[in-house]
Amino acid sequence: MENNTQLTRRLIQSDKAHVWHPCTQMKDHEDFPIIPIKNGEGVWLYDTEGNKYLDAVSSWWVNLFGHANPHISHAIAQQAYSLEQVILAGFTHEPVVNLSEQLVALTPANLNKCFYADNGSSAIEVALKMSFHYWRNTGKQNKKKFVTLKNSYHGETIGALSVGDVELYKDTYQDLLLDVITVQGADNYDRPAGESVDEYVDRCFAQMDDTLAQHHDEISAVIVEPLVQCAGYMRMYDKRYLQLLRAACDRYDVHLIADEVAVGFGRTGHLFACEKAQISPDFMCLSKGLTGGYLPLSVVLTTDEVYTAFYDEYTSLRAFLHSHSYTGNPLACAAALATLKLFRQNDVIKNNQTLIERIHYNGQRFVGHKHIGDIRQTGMIFAIEMVADVDSKKAFPWQQRRGLKAYHFALKNQLLLRPLGNVLYFMPPYVIEPEQIDWVFDIMEQALEIAVKD
Numbered sequence: 418m419e420n421n422t423q424l425t426r427r428l429i430q431s432d433k434a435h436v437w438h439p440c441t442q443m444k445d446h447e448d449f450p451i452i453p454i455k456n457g458e459g460v461w462l463y464d465t466e467g468n469k470y471l472d473a474v475s476s477w478w479v480n481l482f483g484h485a486n487p488h489i490s491h492a493i494a495q496q497a498y499s500l501e502q503v504i505l506a507g508f509t510h511e512p513v514v515n516l517s518e519q520l521v522a523l524t525p526a527n528l529n530k531c532f533y534a535d536n537g538s539s540a541i542e543v544a545l546k547m548s549f550h551y552w553r554n555t556g557k558q559n560k561k562k563f564v565t566l567k568n569s570y571h572g573e574t575i576g577a578l579s580v581g582d583v584e585l586y587k588d589t590y591q592d593l594l595l596d597v598i599t600v601q602g603a604d605n606y607d608r609p610a611g612e613s614v615d616e617y618v619d620r621c622f623a624q625m626d627d628t629l630a631q632h633h634d635e636i637s638a639v640i641v642e643p644l645v646q647c648a649g650y651m652r653m654y655d656k657r658y659l660q661l662l663r664a665a666c667d668r669y670d671v672h673l674i675a676d677e678v679a680v681g682f683g684r685t686g687h688l689f690a691c692e693k694a695q696i697s698p699d700f701m702c703l704s705k706g707l708t709g710g711y712l713p714l715s716v717v718l719t720t721d722e723v724y725t726a727f728y729d730e731y732t733s734l735r736a737f738l739h740s741h742s743y744t745g746n747p748l749a750c751a752a753a754l755a756t757l758k759l760f761r762q763n764d765v766i767k768n769n770q771t772l773i774e775r776i777h778y779n780g781q782r783f784v785g786h787k788h789i790g791d792i793r794q795t796g797m798i799f800a801i802e803m804v805a806d807v808d809s810k811k812a813f814p815w816q817q818r819r820g821l822k823a824y825h826f827a828l829k830n831q832l833l834l835r836p837l838g839n840v841l842y843f844m845p846p847y848v849i850e851p852e853q854i855d856w857v858f859d860i861m862e863q864a865l866e867i868a869v870k871d
């Protein structure tokens with residue numbers, strides 16, 4: 418039998434031969450071999466050599482209740498023995514019905530209908546198409562443009578990439594993309610010292626208001642990531658912006674799409690960011706944490722008003738003829754139901770407050786650091802921004818890849834951090850212990866020193 422070292426070597430070699438990894442310059446692995454993971458338990462991942470890593474990024478923000486959570490694993494196994502998949506056109510099944518009922522009950526009041534897809538980007542495509550199609554069905558053919566915020570991220574497929582604004586992912590493909598209107602948001606990082614949050618948000622919002630006032634006749638929807646632009650370097654903004662935006666969208670007859678793919682399911686301290694902002698969007702996109710990080714599933718929730726605009730005789734050709742093969746997959750729905758049950762049983766949103774405070778307390782150690790331009794936190798999302806110079810907030814040149822240095826240092830110390838450029842962030846599974854949070858910050862502090870060294 419092959420021993421661990423042989424297994425590791427075989428996996429690395431064969432991986433190099435056949436696997437093309439996401440969001441990776443594969444040449445980087447000449448210097449840093451890929452890490453084969455064998456199993457996970459709670460916040461820990463174990464590699465084939467027996468090394469462990471605390472998953473401080475929730476495996477790309479999807480995991481909520483730890484790896485190999487017995488409750489969710491059991492629910493999926495049970496479902497697999499009775500029904501693994503069925504076409505969702507013409508048929509339905511108990512997991513998708515129960516899940517839809519629960520999601521409608523948990524999300525803001527106006528959202529009554531659930532349309533399923535299988536990843537975040539697809540959910541965005543669905544919301545964009547539905548919004549556009551709604552205006553067409555209601556006789557407003559000119560409303561076909563989308564407004565997005567600067568530094569936003571909504572996924573990688575062509576439509577989703579079009580409404581995003583992170584240069585690193587978007588610029589190369591510009592010639593393929595939809596023409597969108599990009600508006601400055603109210604990124605709290607850019608707020609001048611001395612200006613209050615309300616004043617700042619009001620001032621920033623004027624741009625959005627002008628855009629909507631001028632172009633509402635051709636605008637289908639505004640799409641935003643409520644409160645935190647996660648892939649956009651964890652930049653955060655105040656809920657007041659969302660409240661102004663909701664009111665303006667009503668005023669100008671434009672849809673509001675809330676992309677809660679990353680911030681949904683408790684990340685902001687509330688179950689949904691829209692709930693924290695006390696707004697109800699016309700479309701809400703959910704994925705990532707929806708299945709507790711187990712299986713790909715996404716959903717777009719929308720209003721009866723939108724639904725009704727599609728409801729007609731078949732021959733009117735108003736139906737939403739969009740589908741994905743795995744729409745509403747029963748295994749994924751079972752994982753989602755098990756996840757929602759954990760939220761209920763363990764009073765997770767309330768209990769996370771203790772973790773949120775612990776994170777805040779630990780974050781204070783970075784105050785006054787000469788290379789930290791910003792310390793920010795929204796609920797269970799914490800980030801620090803490394804800068805060359807604090808006073809001018811001058812960024813380190815991206816070519817220096819300082820975040821990568823922090824990444825490698827952390828890995829050697831049993832911690833999986835995966836910085837975004839010069840931003841070190843922490844977005845843990847909710848099963849993390851308070852003492853583990855302290856430990857993560859200790860390692861993060863050391864990783865920071867390695868990263869900012871000349």
Ligand SMILES: *Cc1c(COP(=O)(O)O)cnc(C)c1O
Binds near residue numbers: 539570680705
């Ligand atoms: C991750 C993400 C997406 C895309 O989801 P995928 O499942 O990766 O396609 C869309 N929007 C936001 C806000 C995200 O963080």
